[in-house]
Structure formats: structure tokens, C-alpha cells
Amino acid sequence: MLADDPDYSFDILEARHAIEASTAWHAAMRATDADKEIIRLCFEATQSEDPDIASQADVRFHLAIAEASHNVVLLQTMRGFFDLLHSSVKQSRQRMYQVPPVFARLTEQHQAVMEAIVAGDAEAARQAMMGHLGFVHATIKRF
Template identity: 30%
Template sequence: MDYAPIKKQRVSDIIVERIKDSIENGIIKPGDKLPSERELASSLNVSRGTVREALSILEAKGVVEVQSGKGVFLLQNSQAELFRLLNATFREERTDLLELLELRQSLEGQASFFAAERRNEQDLENIKQALERLENSVCTNQVAAQEDYDFHMAIVEASHNSMMVTTLRMISEACIDGLQAARSEAMLIPGKPKVVLQEHIEIFQAINEANPEKARQLLIHHLENVKRQVIDFV
């Protein structure tokens, strides 16, 4: 299979689109083996981790089957059924991520307000260190999903609201998966990772200045920008 490099579109969606195109054009048929992670990553100009995540989603939705030691195979469904499953994957992935961001806006917006009111010196140091790790990862062109999550968690911990901390920890896996997708897409837009980093810096500054309302507004605005990016990549 010969794939063109990814342009400005959702990374996981592009992989699904290429599989759909290949099915429609008869390049791959139900039961056929897909290209390897390495081949897909090279053709699409993305990381193998991103390809692996997309294939995991397709496996969970019943589109492909991973056979240990052999590779990834398109399931033996009819073409119409495969298209139905692939289209459902598009809709569910977008909806899940947007709903997660709405939840985070509500939770983390108020947490940042409390953090600016209640933070102590150790809290500030924790947030600062998380920000420095995020900045280092951005400067070395890493996706930095874990570092982004750690920064937001440090803010929620600085709220000194145990229920908020517990809630964010409960959805940590979904948050990191969402950050992986959003930040991978941001890396396809020239200069975007540094713009996002600056948003994090400004949130920290507002908390450091003990300005609760500014911190809340900046964090909500930051996540709203992520939502717009997700929608733009549809």
C-alpha cells in the first residue's frame, strides 16, 4: 500500500480513512494483513505509538484483529459492515474526546481558581517543576502527553480539594489518551506546540500571582482552544 503523508487532519482519523480508501479500492480485502506499524508510521509521517493507538481503537471496535507474531488483519466482515464500524469509530472517538474536554473544563477551571487561592510554596514548586518538564519535552519535539497531564494534576492537587484530585486520577487514562491525540495533532501545525506551552505558562503565572479568576479563565480558555483544534481536525 502506498500512502501519502498526513496533512492537517486528525491523526487517528487519517489512519482510518486510509484503511477505508484501501478497502473501497480493493487494495486490501477482508482477511488481508495490514502494513506493519513501521510501514504505516513511515508512510503517514507519524510516530509508531500513534499508529499503535489507532490500531488498538480499530481492534476494540471489531475492525481489525491482532494476531500475535503475525500482524494485524482486517476482519472477515462484509465491506458494508466494515464501513459501518469504521464510521462509528470516527463518531465515537470525536464525541468521547469533546465530552472529556468539557468535563475537564468544569473540573480544572474551578480547581485552578482554588489553587490560586490556596496554593502554598510546595504547590508552586510542584507546578513549576511540571511546567519545566513539559517545556523540555516540547523543546525536544516530544508529544509530552504525560508531562501535560502532570502539569494539570499539579494544579488540581494545589486546589487542596481531595474530591477533585480523586476525580482527575480516576479519568487519568482517558486524559492521557486524549492528550496524546490532541498534542500529536498540534505537532502537525507549525508553531502550535509553543503556543500551547505559552498557555500553560500563563496559567502558572496567574496561580503564582494568586489571581483566582484569571487562573480559572485562562485554564478554561486553554481547554476551549483544544476543543476547537479537535473540531477543526474533523
Template identity: 30%
Template sequence: MDFKPIKTKKIYEEIVEQVKQMIVHGDLSPGDKLLPERELAEKLQVGRSAVREAYRSLEAIGVIEIKPGEGTFVREMGSKSMTDIISLAVLTGKNSIAELLELRKIVEVEAAALAAQRRTEEDMQMIQLALDEMENDIKKGNLGDASDIRFHYAICAAAHNSLLIKLMSSISETMKKEMFTVREKLYKTPGTPARLFEEHKNIFEAIKKGDPHKARATMFINLDNAEKGFMKG
């Protein structure tokens, strides 16, 4: 267990992040026993209360299990706990949001292509509705993060892949936080709302025409621009 000394104001979050990274990279596996609070606090050179708070947070989202009299153990990772890990990662730093944007490019670009091939009239109505809501948000000066999420989710639904829909549903809460944060930053640049709407309109038109290549390209442009815009500064 190669923990590193903590040097940050949000100490418990850093502890949580280190544990999460160890699980992701395979340094910690289900069933492994973590160090006792006092021993870990000494190793990390932090207060015991910070370790206790980190352990409680990890237990609350189902990552670890605290067994009185036995110790603290890594739990078997189910879909819910992995979703919570993604959510926690997004909340702990800029790089994690960038990683989620990368994940969305990997998933949603191909989803748009599938939607262009498989969409029904009802699917197009749902995408159109979300696009109309986005346009109204822009006219009212709102961020439009909620309508943006509905737009992208409707496209994934139009791909008619049950596993894709489950994946998007599982990270929907995380996407809400990400979308708000990203749009809040992007909107500081003049002309961004109109550009974003045009990008989404292009995606809609490509799917409506049944052009998977154009749908793939326009979705990539939208998500890539969001990623680049967020990473500036």
C-alpha cells in the same frame, strides 16, 4: 430495550456503546436482564460472536454480570466501572473525546481558581516542575503529553479538595489517551507547541500571583483552544 441495527466494521464496540448509552440515559438500570446472545444478535442483525465479544468486554470492566444458567445482568455501578465506561467512551469516537474536553473545562477551570487561592510553596514547585518538563519536551520535539498531564494534575492537587483529586486520579488513564490523541492532532498546525507552552505559563503565573480570576480565565483559554483545535477538520 430499543437497540438499533449495527452497520459498522467494529461491531462489538458499537454494541458496547449502545449498552453504555442505555445505562447512562437510564434505559437500563442495575439488575436489568439483557437479551440472550442469540436473540440480541438477531435483533441487531449481526453475528452472535460479536455479541459474545461485547458482553465479555462489558463483563471485564464490571458493567454487566454473566450468570450461567440465569442470563446477563447490569451490575451496580461503582466508581471503577464508571471510570472504565468513560475510558471506553473515549476510545470509541471523536465526539467522546470532545465530551471529555468539555468535562475538563467544567472541572479544571474552577480548580485553577481554587489553586490560586490555596496553593502552597510545595504546590508551586510541583507545577513549576511540570512546566519545566513541558518546555524540555518542546525543545526535544516531543508531544509533551505526559508533562501536560502532570501540570494539570498538580494544579488540581493545589486546589486542596480531596474529592477533586479522587476524580482526577480516577480518570487519569483516560486523560493520558485523550492528551496523546489531542496533542498529536494539534501539533500538525505550525506554532502549536510554543502557543501551548505560553498558555500553560500564563496559568502558572496567575496561580503564582494568587489571582483566581486570571487563573480561571487562562485555564479556560487553554482547554477551550484544545477543544476547538481538536474538533477542526
């Protein structure tokens, strides 16, 4: 099975990098006030003390950004990716969120993505998402 392949999690991250940089860019250009509020609520829920709630909120945060892109193909791709995304995020959180400085960086990165989208700064949103997923990739390699 592919999930047993040690490189599989990196393949998922590569795919996420390609898709989510675009969803963040489009979300910054097209998000409604309601979309922005959902993204904010998902971000806040990622801070939950319950690791299951936090990992689900993390996935929901990324999906909310895809929804805010108002691009049906990107959204369908992300939704089709949901199970893989949830598994990837849960594994990443288990590895990285045990280290407080790493947790703080990830929280800052999520906040930067959210703030760029709320501000309507598409390039900053794209860069923030690329930086976030690049950091996740590099950090997982270390753990």
C-alpha cells in the same frame, strides 16, 4: 467502546473544562510554595523533545494543579480521570503539537495558567484554564 466514538474526545474536553476551571481557581487560592514549584517543574517538562515525556508532563501539569487546589473531591475526580486525561492529552498533542504556531499558543496558555496560580489570582487562573481548554477544543475540531 466509547473511545471509538468520535464525539468521545469532545465529551472528555467538556468534563475537563468543568473540573479544571475549578481546580485552577482553587489552586490559585490555596497553592503552597511547594505546590507552585511542582507546577513549574511540570510546565518545564512539557517542553521536552521526547513526545512521550512531554505528554506525560502535560498530564502531570494538570494533575499538579488539581493537587494544589487542596480539594480532595476535585483531586479524586482528576485522579479517577487520569487514564482518560492521558489518552486525551496524548491525542491532542499528536494532532496539535505538530504545528509550531499551535504549539507556541499551547505553551503560552500553560504558562498563563501557571503564572496566575503563582500570583494567587484565582479569576485569572480560571479564565486562563477555560481559554486553554476552549482553544484545545476548537483546534481539535480543525484537525
